[in-house]
Amino acid sequence: MEQGTVTAASGTREYLTFTLGSEEYGMDILKVQEIRGYDAVTRIANTPDFIKGVINLRGVIVPIVDMRIKFSVGTVEYGPFTVVIIINVLGRVVGMVVDGVSDVAALAPEQIRPAPELSSSLDTRYLAGLATVEERMLILVDIEALMGSAEMQLVDLAA
Amino acid sequence: MTAVSGETPTIDISSFGLVFFEECAEHLAEMERLLLAIDPGAPDPEELNAIFRAAHSIKGGGGIFGFGDMTVVTHELESVLDLVRGGELGLTRPMVDLFLQAADVIAMQLAGHRDGAPVERDAIERVCGALRGLLAGTAAHAAPSVAPLPDGPPAAEARRYRIGFTPAPDIFCRGIRIENLFDELAGLGGLTVRGEVAGAPQLPHLNPELCHCRWELELETTAPEAEIRDIFEFVADDSDLAITAVDAPTAAPAAGGEEPAPRQGAAPAPENRGGREQAEGSIRVGVGKVDQIINQVGELVITQAMLAQLGAVLDPVLFADLHRGLQQLSRNTRDLQESVMSMRLVPISLVFSRFPRLVRDLAAKLGKEVELRLVGETTELDKGLVEKLADPLTHLVRNALDHAIEPPAARLAAGKPAAGTVTLRASQIGGKIVVDVMDDGAGLQREKILKKAAERGLAVGDQLSDDEVWQLIFAPGFSTAETVTDVSGRGVGMDVVLRNVQALGGRVAIASETGKGTRITLSLPLTLAILDGLAVAVGAEKFIIPINAIVESLQPQAGDIRTVNGTGRVLQMRGEYLPLIPLHALFAIGGAAERPEAGVLVVVDSEGDRVVLQVDALVDEQQVVIKSLEENYRKVPGSAGATIMGDGRVALILDVGEITSLWRGKSRERAARA
Incomplete structure (x- = not known):
């Protein structure tokens, strides 16, 4: 396990890594507000199944997205160990359900390879690249582009 | 006048600029309200004084903040107003119009300083010129009846004034140095100063930072009284100052046409009421701060509800004290919430106040006679709502004037009084604020609306009920005005009104009777929060x-x-x-x-x-x-x-x-x- 205290030299950036099924993903740690359990979600009718609903985060109403359903990976179960990453993107607060949060990885730009064109449920537009950390592949997600996209249905595009 | 901050380097005056702009806007609004209400034939001296005070305050503030251009207009206005309240100049309808224009010019200058809005120099010159013309007119008028006046600026003879100056106790706290004041007075002529200690408490109770003195000054000067008063500007209210001409000459006073005697009786009391009490009675707080409190109280209410829910499962006998405490908490939070919510509530008169002027100008432009009635101006509603209500109401009032109220001849022919009436009525009914815009005009015309709707390709038929027909006017781009005027008739309006009101969580209803009039009812929630x-x-x-x-x-x-x-x-x-x-x-x-x-x-x-x-x-x-x-x-x-x-x-x-x-x-x- 690497410690997350690497100095930001030569454009090195830190990524929060999380797992969805057997895959490991990473996102810009500066976008992360907090990590909490999955609890008391109020369902919203007539929304896609990956939008689980909204929660009360200290008086602010925050939508919850289940990335496992969105990416069709992992087993969708909700229990005391289900983890929600609360992120801050596009001036909004959004919670995303993942299988687990594993680590913080510091990556220099040269460690990141562009993602190849492939057919997956995750459009390559939202991939910032692929990286290798200790023999494991890390899929770096451009979380801002993803959450703001029409397919997530999190934002009123008309507005 | 522009280098004010340089003269007083220790105080950053610009930070007060915002307050000045706000106050100035309030003074202007007050002035306009009074001018619209005034009866030129028999003006209420109290109201004249209030108008004068408003102009005077704007002038003073403008001077402090270095807006010299504003002081020029206000000065001319003030001079004319002073003559009017002194009874030397009779008030006429055109003069009121001119004063209103002057107020507009000042508002324009204010906007120029505040937002960098363009300022029309011509308009300023025109108004100043007209005001000066009035002044010159009086001087010429007054001349033969009173005393021979020399040509050009009259060389006034030296007069002796007795000045009683009783400063407010906190005068030193405002950083005012009295000796400077006296120096300045001495600059006008021969000055004798006599100070006396008045009403000072016993030594143990004496607050050395307060002023317990009053002064009797005698000044022999050629300067008019107004100049003396100007020196005391920002130092003393009129109530603190008593200026009497000791050897009042029989000749008419010079330049400003000041008549000391009537002025003294009239001014002090209202000045006091308007100035000091108001300052103590309210504080200005940013809306953001109030909203923050409202949010925090909202959180408190939620926490309280949570505690109440948790407490409800506990044995009422074993936990009797806790239950009592929780009940108390619930009462207190509810009270707190109500008080906090009321902080955001403002009277609807804030919106209504713009309409007398609007109706007056518009009626004149359209050649109609319209009387505006405002009912329920004290009805309170959320500040956010008030601001957003202004546009829809303006649309409705304009519509009423332009479309509904008929020209005087047509009204007389229909057996109605020549002057139409538009009524704005606000009331609180249950948890709602209801605002009615009523007119006694022609009413909506079913045939015209149906025809227009058919032209616009809306699916209509004769079987529609009246209510359904009225709803058609909310369709975008719908207007039955035969000609497009710059008042209304471009077909943007009713749909905007409907949208705006709906965005506030409100509803719009229409009732109309041909020949009798129309009533449009907006019902809005009391608060948005x-x-x-x-x-x-x-x-x-x-x-x-x-x-x-x-x-x-x-x-x-x-x-x-x-x-x-x-x-x-x-x-x-x-x-x-x-x-x-x-x-x-x-x-x-x-x-x-x-x-x-x-x-x-x-x-x-x-x-x-x-x-x-x-x-x-x-x-x-x-x-x-x-x-x-x-x-x-x-x-x-x-x-x-x-x-x-x-x-x-x-x-x-x-x-x-x-x-x-x-x-x-x-x-x-x-x-x-x-």
Whole structure:
């Protein structure tokens, strides 16, 4: 396990890594507000199944997205160990359900390879690249582009 | 005048600029209100004084902040007003018009300084010139009757003034040095100063920072009294100052035409009332700060509800003290919430006050006679609402003047008084603010509207009821005005009014009678932040139905529910058939009671239509804090926002109107599939 205290030299950036099924993903740690359990979600009718609903985060109403359903990976179960990453993107607060949060990885730009064109449920537009950390592949997600996209249905595009 | 900050380097005057702009705008509004109300034939001296004071305050403030251009106009205005209140110049209607124009010019200059808005120099010159013309006119008029006046600026003879100066006790705290004042006075002529200690307490109680002295000054000068007063400007209110001419010459006073005697009697008392008490009675607080308190109190209410819920399961005997405490807490939080909410409430007169001027100008432009009546100006509503209400109301009033009120000749022919009446009436009815815009004009014309609607390709027919016809005027781009004037008639208006009011959570209704007039009623929620709601359960979910939408609730008998076409259900209630909307079906909630007889039915009013919502159970009635869903998510169809319940969970607040249309859409889909 690497410690997350690497100095930001030569454009090195830190990524929060999380797992969805057997895959490991990473996102810009500066976008992360907090990590909490999955609890008391109020369902919203007539929304896609990956939008689980909204929660009360200290008086602010925050939508919850289940990335496992969105990416069709992992087993969708909700229990005391289900983890929600609360992120801050596009001036909004959004919670995303993942299988687990594993680590913080510091990556220099040269460690990141562009993602190849492939057919997956995750459009390559939202991939910032692929990286290798200790023999494991890390899929770096451009979380801002993803959450703001029409397919997530999190934002009123008309507005 | 521009280098003020340089002269007083220790104080950053610019930070007070904002306050000045606000105050100046208030003074202008006050001046305008008074000018519009004044009767030129018999002006109330009290009102004249108030107008003068407003102009004077603007001049003073403008001077301090280095807006020399503003002081020029206000100075001329002030001079003329002074003559008027001194009775030397009779007030006429054109003069009132000129004063109003001057107020407009000052407002324009203010906007120029504040927002960098363009300033029309011509307008300023024109108004100043006209004001000077009035002044010159009086001088010429007054001359023969009083005393021979030399040409050009009159060389006034030296006069002796006795000045009684009793400064406010806090004068030193304002950083004023009295010796400088006297130096300045001595610059005008021969000055003798006599000070006396008045009303000083015993030494142990003496506050050395307060002033307990008063001064008797005698000044022999050629300068007019106004100049002496100017020296005391910002140092003393009129109440602190008594200036008397000791050897008042029989000749008319010079330049400003000051007449000391009447002035003294009139000025002091009102000055005191307007100035000091007001300063003590209110403080200016940013809206952001108030909103922050409201949010925090909202959180407190939620926490309190949570505690109450947790406490409710505890044994009332064992935990009697705790229960008492919780009850106390609930009462206190409710009181606190009410007080805090009331901080945001402002009287609707803030919007209404703009209309006398608007109506006056517009009526003159249109060649109509219109009397504006304002009723219920003290009705209070949320500040945010007041601001957003201004545009729709302006549209409605303009429409009333332009379209509804007929020209005087036509009115007389119809047996109505030549002057039309437009009434703005605000009242609070239950949890709603109702604003009526009424006129006694021609009323809406059914044929004209139908014809226009047909031209615009709207599906209409003669079978439409009057109410349905009136609703047509809310269609975008709809206007029946025969000619497009710059007042209205471009067909933007009613649809904007409807949209604006709906965005505020309000409704618009129209009642009209041909030949008698039209009444447009806006009903708005009292506040944007809190709502009285009924919590209902559907399956495991809870929803809030706004109380003001609820007509009644009932437990249906098997026979009350009928089906239409096999699927659509209606409730038969007192001879009416109301469509039934099962919320569990609309929101696809499992585990809810399927059959209406097993649940509870809530009859709600949706824009005049009644529909019935089927829920599992009524939970309780509560005040809920409205939270935005759009802030982090998006608009949810059928909801007017969300709230946080006592257990910390989020519940959606239902928008009854939207639910109705949502359900109709669904039914249509189903029908199309079938």
